[in-house]
Amino acid sequence: MAGKNNHHNNGSENHHESEVHITPLSTYLKVAVALFVLTFLTVTAHIYESHYVTMAPFIAFGIAAIKAFLVMAWFMHLKYEEPSNRLIFSMGFLFLAVLFAFCVIDIFTRVPQGTIL
Amino acid sequence: MINGVEVASHFRDVNHQYASNKEGIWLFMVTEILMFGGLFVGYIINHTIYPEVFAEGASYLDWHMGFVNTLVLIFSSLTMALGIYFNQISKPKWATWSLAITVLCGAIFMVIKYFEYTHKFHLGIFPGRMINPERMAEEGHPMQHANLGLYFGFYYCMTGLHGLHVLIGMGLITWVMIRNIRGEFSPKYYTPIEGIGIFWHIVDLIWIFLFPLLYLVG
Numbered sequence: 001m002a003g004k005n006n007h008h009n010n011g012s013e014n015h016h017e018s019e020v021h022i023t024p025l026s027t028y029l030k031v032a033v034a035l036f037v038l039t040f041l042t043v044t045a046h047i048y049e050s051h052y053v054t055m056a057p058f059i060a061f062g063i064a065a066i067k068a069f070l071v072m073a074w075f076m077h078l079k080y081e082e083p084s085n086r087l088i089f090s091m092g093f094l095f096l097a098v099l100f101a102f103c104v105i106d107i108f109t110r111v112p113q114g115t116i117l
Numbered sequence: 118m119i120n121g122v123e124v125a126s127h128f129r130d131v132n133h134q135y136a137s138n139k140e141g142i143w144l145f146m147v148t149e150i151l152m153f154g155g156l157f158v159g160y161i162i163n164h165t166i167y168p169e170v171f172a173e174g175a176s177y178l179d180w181h182m183g184f185v186n187t188l189v190l191i192f193s194s195l196t197m198a199l200g201i202y203f204n205q206i207s208k209p210k211w212a213t214w215s216l217a218i219t220v221l222c223g224a225i226f227m228v229i230k231y232f233e234y235t236h237k238f239h240l241g242i243f244p245g246r247m248i249n250p251e252r253m254a255e256e257g258h259p260m261q262h263a264n265l266g267l268y269f270g271f272y273y274c275m276t277g278l279h280g281l282h283v284l285i286g287m288g289l290i291t292w293v294m295i296r297n298i299r300g301e302f303s304p305k306y307y308t309p310i311e312g313i314g315i316f317w318h319i320v321d322l323i324w325i326f327l328f329p330l331l332y333l334v335g
Contacts, residue, residue: 023202025202028199028202032191032194035194039184039187042329043180043184057334060333061330063329064325071322072318074198075195076318081143082140089143089146089147092146092154093150096151096154099154100158103158103161107165
C-alpha cells in the first residue's frame, strides 16, 4: 500500500477511498437471495416441526445464526472492516455469552426448595 | 477542507475522521447488542421456568405476519446496502431511490406490526398486569394461565423496542436521503449513510433472531 501511494507528496492527502473495498452489486444480490432462501427454509422447517420437536429450536436458531453471519459479513461490511472494529463488535457478543452462561449455570444448579411465588 | 471533504479541527485528516466515526458507530452497536441481549436472556430464563405460559402466549402469534416482516426487513437491508454502494460508484440518484425504498420497507414493517398490535389489544391482550382476562373470555379466548401477562410483557417490550428502532432508523435514513438529494455525498464522503446503514442492519439482525424466538419456537 505504501509503495503504491508514494507518488503522492503528502501522505495525509491520500483519501480513505483508496483503502475502501467496494462490494460488487452481484455479491449483494447473492447475499440477499441466500437470506430469502434461508427464511423460506426456516418456515418450511417450522411447518414440519411435529416430526422433530426437540430439534426445532436448534434448527430455527441455527438458520438464524447463518443469516446473522451473512448480514454482518457483507451488509455490515465486517468482512472488510478494521480488525479493531471487528474486535469491538465481537466484545458485545462475548459479554452477552458471559451473561447467558452465568444465567444458565444459576438456573440449572439451583436446589429445589419451596417456591416463594 | 481536505480533498473536498469537510474535516473537523480535532482530526488529523480524512482517514482519521473516517476511522473515528466508524469506531464510534461500532461502540454504539455493542450497546445495542447488550440491550437486546439482556431481553433475550430474560426471555430464555422465563421460558425455561414457565414453558406452559410461554406456549400459551406464543399460540396468539401468527407466524405468517412475522414471516412477511422478515422478508420486508431483509429486502430493506439490501436496499440500504445499495444506498451506500451507489454513492461509492458515483450514482447518487440511484442511491436516493435505494434509500427511499428502504424507508418504504420500514413503513410496511410498521403497518404490519400495527395490525398485529391492534388485533391483540382488541382481544384484551396487554403486557403484564394490564392483561384483561374478562375481555379475553368475551372474545372467545379464555386465559389458561394466570401469569400470561408475563409472556406478553416480554413480547411487547422486545417487539416494541425493536419497532422504536425501526421508526428511528426510518427518520435517520430520511435525513441522509435529503442530504443525498442536496448533493452532500460523493464517493469521497458518505460516512453518515454508512453509519446509519450499520444501525439499520443491526435492526434487521435483531429481527432475524426475534422472528424464530417469538413466532417459531415460542
